[in-house]
Amino acid sequence: MTLSHEAWEDRVRRAVLAALEAPAADDDAELHRFAELQRDYPQRGGKAIRARLVLLSAEAHGAEVEQAVPAAAALELFQNWVLVHDDVEDDSETRRGRPALHRLVGAPLAINVGDAMHVAMWRLLIGIQAPWRDEVLNEFVVTIARTACGQHLDLAWVSSGRFDVDEDSYLAMVERKTAYYTVVAPLRLGALVAGVAPDPRFEPAGLALGAAFQIRDDVLNLLPDATGAYGKELAGDLFEGKRTLLLGHAVAHMPERDALRLRELLFRPRDEKSHEEMHEALELIRRSGAIERVQAVAERKARDGLTLLREALSAAKSAAAAEAIVELVETLARRRA
Amino acid sequence: MTLSHEAWEDRVRRAVLAALEAPAADDDAELHRFAELQRDYPQRGGKAIRARLVLLSAEAHGAEVEQAVPAAAALELFQNWVLVHDDVEDDSETRRGRPALHRLVGAPLAINVGDAMHVAMWRLLIGIQAPWRDEVLNEFVVTIARTACGQHLDLAWVSSGRFDVDEDSYLAMVERKTAYYTVVAPLRLGALVAGVAPDPRFEPAGLALGAAFQIRDDVLNLLPDATGAYGKELAGDLFEGKRTLLLGHAVAHMPERDALRLRELLFRPRDEKSHEEMHEALELIRRSGAIERVQAVAERKARDGLTLLREALSAAKSAAAAEAIVELVETLARRRA
Numbered sequence: 001m002t003l004s005h006e007a008w009e010d011r012v013r014r015a016v017l018a019a020l021e022a023p024a025a026d027d028d029a030e031l032h033r034f035a036e037l038q039r040d041y042p043q044r045g046g047k048a049i050r051a052r053l054v055l056l057s058a059e060a061h062g063a064e065v066e067q068a069v070p071a072a073a074a075l076e077l078f079q080n081w082v083l084v085h086d087d088v089e090d091d092s093e094t095r096r097g098r099p100a101l102h103r104l105v106g107a108p109l110a111i112n113v114g115d116a117m118h119v120a121m122w123r124l125l126i127g128i129q130a131p132w133r134d135e136v137l138n139e140f141v142v143t144i145a146r147t148a149c150g151q152h153l154d155l156a157w158v159s160s161g162r163f164d165v166d167e168d169s170y171l172a173m174v175e176r177k178t179a180y181y182t183v184v185a186p187l188r189l190g191a192l193v194a195g196v197a198p199d200p201r202f203e204p205a206g207l208a209l210g211a212a213f214q215i216r217d218d219v220l221n222l223l224p225d226a227t228g229a230y231g232k233e234l235a236g237d238l239f240e241g242k243r244t245l246l247l248g249h250a251v252a253h254m255p256e257r258d259a260l261r262l263r264e265l266l267f268r269p270r271d272e273k274s275h276e277e278m279h280e281a282l283e284l285i286r287r288s289g290a291i292e293r294v295q296a297v298a299e300r301k302a303r304d305g306l307t308l309l310r311e312a313l314s315a316a317k318s319a320a321a322a323e324a325i326v327e328l329v330e331t332l333a334r335r336r337a
Numbered sequence: 338m339t340l341s342h343e344a345w346e347d348r349v350r351r352a353v354l355a356a357l358e359a360p361a362a363d364d365d366a367e368l369h370r371f372a373e374l375q376r377d378y379p380q381r382g383g384k385a386i387r388a389r390l391v392l393l394s395a396e397a398h399g400a401e402v403e404q405a406v407p408a409a410a411a412l413e414l415f416q417n418w419v420l421v422h423d424d425v426e427d428d429s430e431t432r433r434g435r436p437a438l439h440r441l442v443g444a445p446l447a448i449n450v451g452d453a454m455h456v457a458m459w460r461l462l463i464g465i466q467a468p469w470r471d472e473v474l475n476e477f478v479v480t481i482a483r484t485a486c487g488q489h490l491d492l493a494w495v496s497s498g499r500f501d502v503d504e505d506s507y508l509a510m511v512e513r514k515t516a517y518y519t520v521v522a523p524l525r526l527g528a529l530v531a532g533v534a535p536d537p538r539f540e541p542a543g544l545a546l547g548a549a550f551q552i553r554d555d556v557l558n559l560l561p562d563a564t565g566a567y568g569k570e571l572a573g574d575l576f577e578g579k580r581t582l583l584l585g586h587a588v589a590h591m592p593e594r595d596a597l598r599l600r601e602l603l604f605r606p607r608d609e610k611s612h613e614e615m616h617e618a619l620e621l622i623r624r625s626g627a628i629e630r631v632q633a634v635a636e637r638k639a640r641d642g643l644t645l646l647r648e649a650l651s652a653a654k655s656a657a658a659a660e661a662i663v664e665l666v667e668t669l670a671r672r673r674a
Contacts, residue, residue, distance in 0.1 A: 089445035108426035116485040148453040
């Protein structure tokens, strides 16, 4: 690998933007705007963790990093169009430090922008000229279908007012919604790009690590960071009424009276929730000891996943790339900020 | 062709449902519901005009009809997921005689159901085993990208309150939003499935015929049918504030005072519009002579398109299939009910 990881990630970012069709020079202003809207989220930056994982996995499997750029870019595009739609579905306020797209242009335009980005992702993938292209196409089919399944569970629990989400149900949701596309798919794509059959342990390892990552993310969503500021948005999950493992454990381990109050605070439309009330909800959750409990679940998942992943990567063609993969996912699965 | 067209359309419908992944028997109830929601629109029936056109075009180009079933089913799937998203974007009330999906389950779930149907369409297409598969994949990329472009224009005009949509702008929108996927794509897909390069005249012919179809559809949206009932929903386009050619011609040819009143009636949120007011708007449009004017535009488009299409199909391998194509699109482009 002659380029640094930063330089490769820049290559991926440029491949993402290149995949989003530019309008013809003589198209009208509204079509230029349409193209700009598709580039909005990708241009906001973001950590591009999944792309980095695809590149590292390709390298670990003996491929030239260059070969992995289209698949990595397509996975970033996937992440971006899913975020556009998720933000509408959750009515999120912000994304990467700016207002969510639908809050800038309205939900109708944003949904359609997401669809245009989705098909741009397929255009990029279908344009790959390599013997392993069809396996990559199939991997994207599986990845998107699973993610949509997980998203359905997440949304359905909110809309049906289901409060008693136990650990198994939560994990079944989060493995589909987040873990597969965040860890399993990148590991598998890297192997496929190298013309190698993905190690079957990537799936259980990636699901455990991805679940740990999401559990940490749920906790971080509720905790102020070192500067005293909250993450994506102040306790956004509470405003959105998300069923997290945190909430499940809190309800299971708090006095009945607190559980009733928590339900009352969280089960109302977003615009009827005040910041004071969400702080009260947060205090109830803290007092229940749920934060420590779910951190323990995340730690167990992280440990099991890392053990399996190390085994799966033990015969990697590039030991350095394998080590970088383990480091990256460990940081994700164990992050505390 | 041994099966009747009705029997083939039934084959296509079954292929659509088969493409929508069934949940595993032991999946939880919510995942079974997710699968059912994806099958909702396809199971509501619909005319399947585009599928019929794909099958006929394949036959006209010398293919076995059987070969065209996956592409025809994928085009129906496309139509169905686009309708799920369009109905959210337009906040439509009904679809094929029942409430629009988002009115049954809420917009968040409906958007995600549309995404799951979208990826099911790609799974079906990627699974095709034939030398022409990649050309069909590319045709879908082009089709979806154009449709999203046209949808953007349509939505952006509504959201920006643009009232002065002239004939050229309207046609540029409708060619992308409706005409390409309704007529051009089916004609081209039939050729591709037969291993034949599509005649270049299919594009201008299909765009003209598809535009005629949409203009008629816009008019029919506003007129009660023979039973006195309105189409999809009572003057739904007026409630949704759609920019139609009808509206453009009406504004251009009515007294200033009427134009101001029309603008006042149509430029307000849907829930501030009464049926009485929409009837008043309809009367203003009628009096302007716009209906006759746009019917004339549709007729000119239909005539030009049919002439080109007949030329393009003059060397068809099956004269009967070619004649059936012309008949079908003529019915669409000239329908008065």
